[in-house]
Amino acid sequence: MNAKIQKISPLINGKVHLTGSKSISNRLLILQALSGHKNVLKNLSDSDDTTVLQKALSAQDKIIDVGIAGTAMRFLTAYYALGSSEVILTGASRMKQRPIKGLVDALSSLGADIEYMENEGFPPIKIKGRKLKGGLLQIKADVSSQFISAILMIAPYFEKGIQLKLIGEILSRPYIQMTLNLMEKQGVSYHWVEDTISILPGNYQNNINQVESDWSSISYMFELVALSDSGCIQLTQVDECSIQGDQEGMRYFDLFGVDSNIEQGVLTLCKRSGFELPKILELDCLRTPDLAQTLAVTACGLGVRMKLTGLKSLPIKETDRLMALKNELEKCGAQVHIINNEALNIIPGSKLFNRSFNFETYGDHRMALCLAPLALKAKSVTINNPMVVNKSYKSYWEDLKILAFNIELIK
DSSP, X not given: OEEEEEESOSEEEEEEOOOBOHHHHHHHHHHHHHHTXXXXXXXXXXXXXXXXXXXXXXXXXXXXXXXXXXXXHHHHHHHHHTSSSEEEEEOOTTGGGXXXXXXXXXXXXXXXXXXXXXXXXXXXXXXXXXXOOOEEEEEETTSOHHHHHHXXXXXXXXXXXXXXXXXXXXXXXXXXXXXXHHHHHTTOXXXXXXXXXXXXXXXXXXXXXXXXXXXXXXXXXXXXXXHSSEEEEEESSOOTTOOOGGGGHHHHHHTTTEXXXXXXXXXXXXXXXXXXXXXXXXXXXXXXXXXXXXXXXXXXXXXXXXXXXXXXXXXXXXXXXXXXXXXXXXXXXXXXXXXXXXXXXXXOOSOOTTOEEEEOOTTOHHHHHHHGGGGGTSSEEEEESGGGGXXXXXXXXXXXXXXXXXXXXXX
C-alpha cells in the first residue's frame, strides 16, 4: 500500500489529540507487571509497540513473537529472566538482526539463564526465569539505553539490589533518567552518582494512572509548522514538566522559527512571522536520537545546511537510519554525507516546489513520519508502506487530514 499526500493549503491550523508516550507506557507496563497490581492507565499509547508488549505480558504461550518491537524485546528479556517460567522470545527478520548480546551478557553475569536459539548475539533467545542476586554490575554506556533501562526496572527485585556502573560515554541519557523517574514515582528510590546508579531492594506501588502525550510524536507537529507558510497547531495532554528527553524539540525548532507555549496541558505551536532562517545549523542528538530524522528532513525542506552529531545508535534501529536518510534526501537533490557512521552532513539541493516524490520507509515508522510533511513544499509526496506508522503513531494520517492535507491510500 502507498499513501499519496497533497497539501490542501500551505497554511497549517488545527487541534490534535495525541495518545500517551510510547516510552512511558512501555516502562509503566513493566513496572505494573512486576508490582502485581493492575490498574487502568489513562491515555496509554495505542502504538503497535505498546499493544505487543501488553499482549506479551498476559500471554500464556511459551513462544512470544514481538515482531519489530525492539523495546518489547529488550524489556521482556530482563522481565522474564527474573521470572519463574521458561519462554522463547523471537521476532521479525529485522529483529533477528538487531544485537542483544550486551543485555544478555549483563543479565547472565547476574545469574540469568539465557541461550541463543539461532545466531550468537541475536534473537531468538530462550529464557529460563529464576531469582537473581544482583550486586555490582558493569555495563558499557554506549549500548542501547533500553538495555540499561531493562536491567534497572527489574533491579528492585534482586536480592541485593544493584550498583550499576556505566562504562564510557552514555548514549540517550534522558531515556535512562526517564526510567529512573518513573521508578521513583512508583515507590523505588535510586542514587545516581557520577557513573554509578544504585538501587536497593524494594517493591513498586501504583502511583501513576495517566500517561502524558508523546513528545517524539509531537516533533512531527513541530516539523509541519516549520515547513508551513504560516500556521498554528494545538496539542492536548502535554506535560510542561515532562520527563521525556524529546521535549528538547521545543529548543531545536525554535531555531527553525517555531514558537511554542504550554498552558493548562495544551501545547500551542506557531510559525514566527518574519523569521529569517539560519544558513547552517549544527546540533548534537546524543541525548535525543529519535529527533534526528525529523531535524534532518526539516532542514532539507527549508534549505538549511545541517550537521547532526551523536547518531551512533541510528544504524542499529528499525533500519540503518543514516543510510535511509541519505537515500531519501538525495532524491530531493540534497548532498548527504555519513561521517564515521555517527554523524550526518546535509547540504540541501534545489527547492522542492512543483516536484513529486516517492519515498521508501525501510520498515521504519520514523522515516514515514518525518518524510510526509515535505508535502508542504512539494507537489505531492508518496509514502510506500504508510501503515508502518502504527508502530508509534496510529492516528498520524487522520491527524494530517485535520491539518489541511489530502491523503489517498493506494493498494
